[in-house]
Amino acid sequence: xxxxxxAEEVVGSLxxxxxxxxxxxxxxxxxxxxxxxxxRSPLTDLTVVSYGGPDVGLLCAxxxxxxxxxxxxxxxxxxxxxxxxRARQDGAVELTEYDEGMFMFGLYAAAHNxxxxxxxxxxxSDVMRVNPELRTVRSPYADGRELVAVPALEMDAAxxxxxxxxxRGNAQYLGPDPYMDDLYAKAADRTYVSCERLVDTxxxxxxxxxxxxxxxxxxxxxxxxxxxxGHFTDCSPDHGRDEAFQRHYAQAAGDPEKWAxxxxxxxxxxxxxxxxxxRAWREEGK
Amino acid sequence: MSGTxxxxxxxxxxxxxxxxxxxxEAFRGDxxxxxxxxxxxxxxxxxxxxxxxxxxxxxxxDGGPSLSAEAVPLGAAAAEVEGWLPFRDHLWLVxxxxxxxxxxxxxxxxxxxxxxSCIGDWERPKRQLLGVRGGPxxxxxxxxxxxxxxxxxxxxxxxxxxVSGVGHDNGAHEIRVVVTxxxxxxxxxxxxxxxxxxxxxxxxxxxxxxxxxxxxxxPGDVPETRLPTAEELRIMRxxxxxxxxxxxxxxx
Numbered sequence: 001x002x003x004x005x006x007a008e009e010v011v012g013s014l015x016x017x018x019x020x021x022x023x024x025x026x027x028x029x030x031x032x033x034x035x036x037x038x039x040r041s042p043l044t045d046l047t048v049v050s051y052g053g054p055d056v057g058l059l060c061a062x063x064x065x066x067x068x069x070x071x072x073x074x075x076x077x078x079x080x081x082x083x084x085x086r087a088r089q090d091g092a093v094e095l096t097e098y099d100e101g102m103f104m105f106g107l108y109a110a111a112h113n114x115x116x117x118x119x120x121x122x123x124x125s126d127v128m129r130v131n132p133e134l135r136t137v138r139s140p141y142a143d144g145r146e147l148v149a150v151p152a153l154e155m156d157a158a159x160x161x162x163x164x165x166x167x168r169g170n171a172q173y174l175g176p177d178p179y180m181d182d183l184y185a186k187a188a189d190r191t192y193v194s195c196e197r198l199v200d201t202x203x204x205x206x207x208x209x210x211x212x213x214x215x216x217x218x219x220x221x222x223x224x225x226x227x228x229x230g231h232f233t234d235c236s237p238d239h240g241r242d243e244a245f246q247r248h249y250a251q252a253a254g255d256p257e258k259w260a261x262x263x264x265x266x267x268x269x270x271x272x273x274x275x276x277x278x279r280a281w282r283e284e285g286k
Numbered sequence: 287m288s289g290t291x292x293x294x295x296x297x298x299x300x301x302x303x304x305x306x307x308x309x310x311e312a313f314r315g316d317x318x319x320x321x322x323x324x325x326x327x328x329x330x331x332x333x334x335x336x337x338x339x340x341x342x343x344x345x346x347x348d349g350g351p352s353l354s355a356e357a358v359p360l361g362a363a364a365a366e367v368e369g370w371l372p373f374r375d376h377l378w379l380v381x382x383x384x385x386x387x388x389x390x391x392x393x394x395x396x397x398x399x400x401x402x403s404c405i406g407d408w409e410r411p412k413r414q415l416l417g418v419r420g421g422p423x424x425x426x427x428x429x430x431x432x433x434x435x436x437x438x439x440x441x442x443x444x445x446x447x448x449v450s451g452v453g454h455d456n457g458a459h460e461i462r463v464v465v466t467x468x469x470x471x472x473x474x475x476x477x478x479x480x481x482x483x484x485x486x487x488x489x490x491x492x493x494x495x496x497x498x499x500x501x502x503x504x505p506g507d508v509p510e511t512r513l514p515t516a517e518e519l520r521i522m523r524x525x526x527x528x529x530x531x532x533x534x535x536x537x538x
Contacts (some may be wrong), residue, residue, distance in 0.1 A: 073416070098418075099419075126449040176372070207411040
């Protein structure tokens with residue numbers, strides 16, 4: 001059964017007010033083609049769950065985010081994300097701020113249908129102060145330790161970007177780090193995979209070893225072929241981070257006038273128009 | 287400012303090199319654990335220098351998820367790889383404990399509480415920074431040190447705006463040292479308040495005190511931070527950082 005869809009169809013299946021998980025990590029293997037499609041859509045009022053990068057930045061810039069659940073937002077080689085900063089400083093987004101490990105345990109809990117998982121990470125820090133809904137539990141064993149009960153990070157849908165997938169939704173990563181993408185897929189009610197290239201099922205193991213088959217079709221509702229769809233984030237080995245373009249993005253994002261130009265030039269059309277505009281921009285720079 | 291902060295034999299070490307050796311010293315005695323120096327070039331160089339010299343069992347990365355078979359030069363990918371450490375395993379190691387991390391704080395207080403999340407009120411920050419990242423878990427469960435490339439009262443503040451890394455009064459496992467461009471600080475006081483351990487060659491105690499926004503414990507006799515040996519200088523300059531990235535972080 002083919003689950004191949006377009007990015008527009010994926011976005012069309014989502015609703016305003018949903019909780020949306022986004023895979024990747026910082027400015028690494030982000031499903032940017034799907035994020036750009038959300039920016040073009042009327043969707044709004046989203047709760048976004050993400051180890052944040054430009055996915056969070058763009059969605060903030062387009063006013064799509066009501067609440068963000070994260071441990072950080074960064075562009076990695078550019079430490080701070082200008083759109084996210086502005087949104088926070090303007091009070092435009094609510095924030096649930098967790099430690100990175102707490103966040104992972106929230107994903108694990110949701111993936112395993114557990115209400116929470118205990119961890120000491122977070123204790124003593126202001127994460128406990130700004131998340132007053134967090135509860136602690138005491139170990140029932142001899143150690144009697146107090147631990148944070150990290151609630152399951154339940155999500156209506158998750159978006160991840162992978163290197164390869166087949167039409168059934170089996171998805172493969174070929175880079176050096178799976179990030180938490182399999183956990184998002186297992187945790188969310190439904191998951192959409194965009195990929196650099198669709199391949200026949202029989203060809204998946206020609207691309208990488210069996211351990212690289214990170215996500216099973218049983219967790220996947222739809223697959224989108226999106227070549228360069230992680231741009232400008234790192235999606236090695238298909239493409240590294242486009243550092244020059246990321247710098248261009250970050251400079252534009254810090255200045256309303258430049259951002260209006262950037263948005264008009266790169267983001268006013270569909271994904272094909274975006275990729276064309278990026279190519280033209282790169283040619284100019286040569 | 288002179289770049290000649292000290293001499294070791296006939297060779298002159300730069301301030302950045304003194305700082306890198308101080309970061310290397312932070313790992314002395316750590317043995318077979320992961321040295322996660324995420325705060326910049328100088329601590330990264332320090333961790334790899336420690337591994338190349340007096341702490342050969344340390345595990346270090348090439349900046350990505352590969353554990354390199356040997357300490358590799360800054361910016362280089364590992365030619366030979368001995369292991370794999372994706373982000374999820376860093377987070378496992380935080381709980382496991384066999385890890386010593388060097389982070390870079392935007393603010394740090396007398397007990398070693400640190401902030402990388404935001405400046406001002408968290409509800410509506412004046413300046414949003416990174417977010418807490420792994421700070422809460424790292425500091426509660428792993429040995430943690432800090433690297434501050436520009437020692438100033440803005441960073442060394444009586445009270446941090448947000449506790450993203452816990453200090454000794456909030457349950458820290460061990461805040462070992464704070465290495466800055468001016469000095470090395472530790473918490474070897476009865477109440478685990480910050481203390482001036484050593485000043486880098488060419489820096490006065492007064493300079494450090496003036497650039498610290500709270501009362502620092504200052505022993506009667508403050509030694510100088512040790513100088514790199516000739517062999518350490520050779521390794522830094524010829525092997526681990528031939529491009530001199532360390533000098534960009536701490537201009538002489």
